[in-house]
Amino acid sequence: MELIIKATVIGVAGAILTLIIKKTNPEISTVLTLAVCTVIAGLTLKAFSSVKEVLELVEVGTGFSSAYTAPVLKCVGIGITARLGSDICKDSGQAAVASSVEICGAVCALYVSLPLIKTLLRMIGELA
């Protein structure tokens, strides 16, 4: 698993370079942070695609409907995106923007999981 070593090296090198630039050009250092996050997230998500293949295999093998797993995956995606965005805003000193991004992420996750909640409610209705 050389991915973790790669991610660590990229992260540490990026952090040190960011510190060098931050004194004179804080705006470029924020962009550098963004680039480091993008590169590491890209590497990670490429590795995650093989995990997703296994998940699809499990779905096919057990006949488990993808209607149940799709919202979970979507929530993971929304969480990663919202967390990265809000942390970058927080790092550049904009806590208000960061919390609004987080709220948007929470609402989007709720919106994505609405079909699941509907199914659950319908199931309870049939039982009662």
Next chain:
Amino acid sequence: MDVDLIFKIAAVGILVAVLNILLSRSGRDDQALMVTLSALVVVLALVVQEISQLFDLIKNLFGL
């Protein structure tokens, strides 16, 4: 998605920092600001493509 991107941006940042100091020491603060702004635009243009690739990857992977 490569490490080269990070080194590219860091190089631009260090270069601009030096230029900024040189220009502001010689009393040309307005030019220093312009250099900083143009460097910011260049660096953002570099990063934006990568971010759009990342978002496409996230969209495909998680079915958003």
